[in-house]
Amino acid sequence: MPVFKTPFNGYSVRFSPFYESRLAVATAQNFGILGNGRVHVIDLSPTSPIINELIAFDTADGVYDVAWSESHDSVLVAAIADGSIKVYDTALPPHSNPLRSLKEHAREVHGLDYNPTRRDSFLSASWDDSVKLWTLDRPASLRTFREHAYCVYSVAWNPKHADVFASASGDCTVRIWDVREPGSTMIIPGHENEILSCDWNKYDDCLIASASVDKSIKIWDVRNYRMPVSVLNGHGYAVRKIKFSPHRRNLIVSCSYDMTVCLWDFMVEDALVGRYDHHTEFAVGVDLSVLVDGLMASTGWDELVYVWQQGMDPKAA
Amino acid sequence: MSMRELVTGGAACAVPGSSSSSSNPLGALANALIGSSSKTQERLREIPNAAAPTSDTQFYSQVDDSVAALPGSELDRPFLHSNAQGSDFIRGLRSFDDNGLADAWEEIQRQPHLDHLYDPAAAPIQPTLDGPPQRVLSSFLHSFVDSSRSGIPLHPTPLPLLGLSQGDKQCIRDRSSIMARHFFADKSEDFINAQVNALLSSLEIENDVRARGPVPGRFRELEDYWNESQGILKPGARSADGWVTEFSQYTAQHGDTNAWVRSFEQQHGASSWASEFEQEQAQLTSIDHLNGGDVANLAAIEQTRMLAHTLSQNDDPKFQNSKFLQFLSKMSRGELIIDDNQVKPASGSWATEYQQQYNGGGTWADEFVHNEVFRGPDQWVNEFATERERHEQADDQWVNEFSKLHVDDWVEEFGHQVGEGILGDTSSDNWANAYDEFLNEQVAAKQRSDASSGVYVFSDMNPYVGHPNPLKEGQELFRKGLLSEAVLALEAEVMKNPENAEGWRLLGITHAENDDDQQAIAAMMRAQEADPTNLEVLLALGVSHTNELEQAAALKYLYGWLQHHPKYGTLAPPELGDSLYYADVARLFNEAAQMSPEDADVHIVLGVLYNLSREYDKAIASFKTALKLKPNDYSLWNKLGATQANSVQSADAILAYQQALDLKPNYVRAWANMGISYANQGLYEQSIRYYVRALAMNPKADNAWQYLRISLSCASRNDMLEPCDSRNLELLQKEFPL
Secondary structure (H helix, E strand, C coil): CCEEECCCEEEEEEECCCCCCEEEEEEEHHHHCCCCEEEEEEEECCCCCEEEEEEEEEECCCEEEEEECCCCCCEEEEEECCCEEEEEECCCCHHHCCCEEEECCCCCEEEEEECCCCCCEEEEEECCCEEEEEECCCCCCCEEEECCCCCEEEEEECCCCCCEEEEEECCCCEEEEECCCCCEEEEECCCCCCEEEEEECCCCCCEEEEEECCCCEEEEECCECCCCCEEECCCCCCEEEEEECCCCCCEEEEEECCCCEEEEECCCCCCEEEEECCCCCCEEEEEECCCCCCEEEEEECCCEEEEEECCCCCCCC | CCHHHHHHCCHHHCCCCCCCCCCCHHHHHHHHHHCCCHHHHHHHHHCCCCCCCCCHHHHHHHHHHHHHHCCCCCCCCCCCCCCCCCHHHHHHHHHHHHHCHHHHCHHHHHCCCCCCCCCCCCCCCCCCCCCCCCCHHHHHHHHHHHHHHHCCCCCCCCHHHHCCCHHHHHHHHHHHHHHHHHHCCCCCHHHHHHHHHHHHHHCCCCCCCCCCCCCCCCCHHHHHHHHHHHHCCCCCCCHHHHHHHHHHHHHHHHCCHHHHHHHHHHHHCCCHHHHHHHHHHHHHHHHHHHCCCCCCCHHHHHHHHHHHHHHHCCCCHHHHCCHHHHHHHHHHCCCCCEECCEECCCCCCHHHHHHHHCCCCCCHHHHHHCHHHCCCHHHHHHHHHHHHHHHCCCCHHHHHHHHHCCCHHHHHHHHHHHCCHHHHCCCHHHHHHHHHHHHHHHHHHHHHHHCCCCCCCCCCCCCCCCCCCHHHHHHHHHHHCCHHHHHHHHHHHHHHCCCCHHHHHHHHHHHHHCCCHHHHHHHHHHHHHHCCCCHHHHHHHHHHHHHCCCHHHHHHHHHHHHHHCCCCHHHCCHHHHHCCCHHHHHHHHHHHHHHCCCCHHHHHHHHHHHHHCCCHHHHHHHHHHHHHHCCCCHHHHHHHHHHHHHCCCHHHHHHHHHHHHHHCCCCHHHHHHHHHHHHHCCCHHHHHHHHHHHHHHCCCCHHHHHHHHHHHHHCCCHHHHHHHHCCCHHHHHHHCCC
C-alpha cells in the first residue's frame, strides 16, 4: 500500500472530495512546537504504489490541519499555528500562493471543517478558545463563537443541517451550535478530560462522537445526551482524531497517541473491528475517502502518510 | 455568461488563453473571486463577459439558490423522532428551517468584500532596533535539517547570544504546556507541570502565568497546587545553600555520618530526605525563573531525567524508540542542536555557553557536557559504600537506608553533577562542600553567560598591527564607510592601548553598523570598563540590551546614562540604582525631556525605553521628535525604521531606512533591515536584493545570510539556495542586482 514521506511531522490528512486519488497533508516541523510547516498535495497512482507530490506549500509556522473546499476542486484551506488560516489553490504555482491569509485567531488554529452542504463556508477551531466562521471571498470572519473555556481542538459541520455544527474543546465539553443563534444550543460535558475531536454520523444527523484524552470515544445522541449511546475503550493513550465512515453507518475510525489507528463498529459489543499498528510515532491524522469505499489514510509524527484499503495491511508493499 | 454558469461549470466556461488553470474553470473563478494579486486580476479580465468581482451579492444569492437545489440538502426535513430531552434543540432547528436559509445567512450577504484583500504570508521576521532579529534559531534549525540531507556543513551560529525570541519562547512554552496535557494523560497535573517546567527552564524560558495552565474549573485542587508552587517564586535566600549548610552543620556537630543520618531520620523520616531534596530542587527551578536564572538548571535537568525515566518505564518497545520522546529529552537537555554525540552550540544551554566562553578549560562544565566521564549511579553508590566501610564502621546502615530510597535518578544526577572529583574524598564535609562549590560555580557561570556579552574575539592576521596610529586610521575608515577595514584598524588600536575607551567604543559602533551584535556588545563592555561614565557607551549598551530583550540590563545602562549626564545627573537618586523599575526610569527620562525638550539624546533614550515596553507609538513619536533636532543622524533613522517595523508599519519603515541610507550609503544594518521590511510585506524578491547588497558589503553578517535563505525559500528560488549555502556572493549579486 502506498506510503508518502514528509520532511516534517504529519499533523492531518484529508481526501479530496473531488478526486479519489488526491489527498492533502498538513505537516509541522519539530512536532509543531517550533518551526515551519508545509502542506502537501499528493496523488495516488492507479498502477504503482508510488505516491506523487502534486504541489507543496511552505509556511512560516506549523500547519495543524487542512480542509478541501467543497466548491472548488483545487482550493484548500490550512490551519496555521501562528493563528492564521491560509487559502491555497493547487492549480497555481507556489509563488502565487497562498491566495489569502486570514489572520484573526489570537492563537494556534487547530481544526478546520468545510461546510459540505452549503459548500461556501468553513469553520476554524483555535487555541484562543474560539470558533470562527469564514467564507473564502471575505477578508474577515462572519461570526465568532466564544463560549469554550479552553482550547478548541476540532469542529465538524452537521452533514444534513447546513447551519449546525459541533465543537470539541479542552474544557471537557462538546458544544452544538447553530450559526443563526448567538450562543451554543447544547453543551455536552462528555468526558472527564480534554476532548480533542468530534464528528457527526453521516447517516444519522443526531449522532455525534467525541474523542478524549481520557482514551475513550463516546457516541452521543443529541436528543438524549445524558448518557452516551456507546463508549469505545481500547486506545492506550489520548484519542487524537475520529471520523465517521461516509459509507457505513456504524463504522468509525480513530487515531491515538498510542500510535495506532483503530476501526470501530459502535453498535456491537466487541466494538473494535480493526487495529492498525503501522505508525512508529503518535498517530495524529486519519481520514476515510468519500469517493472510494474503505479507502483510509493516516499520518503521524513519524513523518509518514499511509493510504490503504480497509482490511489490508498499510505496510504491505 | 452569467456567474451562475461559471459556478455550475456551463459549457461557456472554457477560458481561452488562461494558462495555469485552463483545465479548471471553477479554479479560475475561485482565483478571480479570491485573488486580488495582479496575476489573478489579469486572468479575471481575460474571462469573456465575466462580471467584475464587485458583484458579490449577486453571486451569493445565486449560490444560495444552487445550494438549496442540491440533492441531499434536506433542509425541511425534521429530525427523526424527538424525545423529551433534546426537543428544545430540535424545535429550534425546525423553526429556523421554516425561516429558510435566506434569512439565516443574510448576515453574510450584507458584508462588502473583495477590496485589497491580498495578504501574503509573510515570514514574521522581527526586526529590532539595531540588533539581530530573533528568528535565527528557527532558520538555524531549518539549516540543520537541510544539512542532514544536503551534506552541506552546518555553520554553527552563536545561538546562545541570539537566543529565542519572546515569540518563539512563548510558542514553545504555550504549545508544550498544552500538548503535554495530551501526552501525559495518565499523569497528575503536578507531574505535567514538572515536565513542562523542566523543558522550559532548560531552554531558559520563563514559565510565567501567561502559559496555558491546567484546564480551568475542572481541576480546582490542581489549580491550587499550581498557585502554591508558583508562590515559591518569592525572592529569598537560596534554599539549596540552606540545605547544604544544614548538612554541613550536622556533620560538623556529630562527626560521624551515621549520627547525622540517625538524627536526620528522627526529624524527617528516612525517605523524607529524598523528598526534601526534590522540594529543594523544585524551589531552585522557581527561583531560577525569578532571578533570571541565577541558580542553574540543576533542577530542570533532574526533572527531565525523571521524564525520560517515566517514559522509559513504558514497556512498549515502540515508545522506547520514539523519536519524539528522544526529541523531548534532547530539547530539555538543551541539546536541541546536536549531531550524534557531538554537542553543538545549542540555544539556552548554560553548559554550552560556559564551554564556549571558557574553551578547553577542562572544567566541570566539560565533564558535565560530556556524559562519558560520569560514572553510573550504582557504581557511585557502591564506591561510596566501600569507601565508607573502609573508614568507618557504622556506615552500613546509612548506605542501606540510602539505597532503599529508590532515588536512582537522583543518585545518578548527583553523581553526574559532582563528577569524579568528589569520589576520591571520603568525608561528608567534602561532599557537601563540593556540592556547595558546584552550586556557586553554576551561579557564577550563569551570571557570566546571562549578559549577552561574549568575550571579544580578535581577527587573525591583522595588517594594521604595527600601524603608527591605528585609531586615526580606524576613524578615517569608519568615516568612509569601510566598516570591515575599520574593524581591523580599531582592533589594532585596542590591542595596543587596551584602556582606550574611545577605541573600544568606535569598534563597538562599527560592529553594530556592520550588523554584528555579539562583537559590538563585547567591545562596548570593554569600553565601559575603560570609561564607566561614557554617555555614548552607556546609551549603546542600553540599546543593545533592549535588542536582546534584556530589560534589567538595558535599564541599568540607560539609568547609568542619566546618572552620569552632567545635566540630568541630579534627577537620578543614587539609591534607585539598586532596584530599577521600568516605570521609575521612564518617569525620570520624561522629567529630563521636560527639563530640556531640545536635547535630542533624551528623546532617543525615551524611544529606546518605549521599545522596551513595546509602546511603539510612543517610541516612534520620541524618535521623530529627536529627528527634528538631529535630522542627519543616520542611526536614528534606522532606529525609527526598526520601531516602525516592530509596530507593523513596514512601509513607513522602508522610508526611514531609505533616509538612513541616503545619509550613509554603507550602512549595512540599514540595508539588511530594509530587506526584513520587504520580506515582512511579502515582497521576497525585493528583500533578497537588499540582503544581497548588505552581504556584499559585509559577508560576515551571519544573520543576513539566514534571512536571505528564508527569503529565497519563500520566493521559491530554491535554485539559489546552494549559492546561498556556499556563500557565492558573485552569483547572487548577478542574479539579484539592486
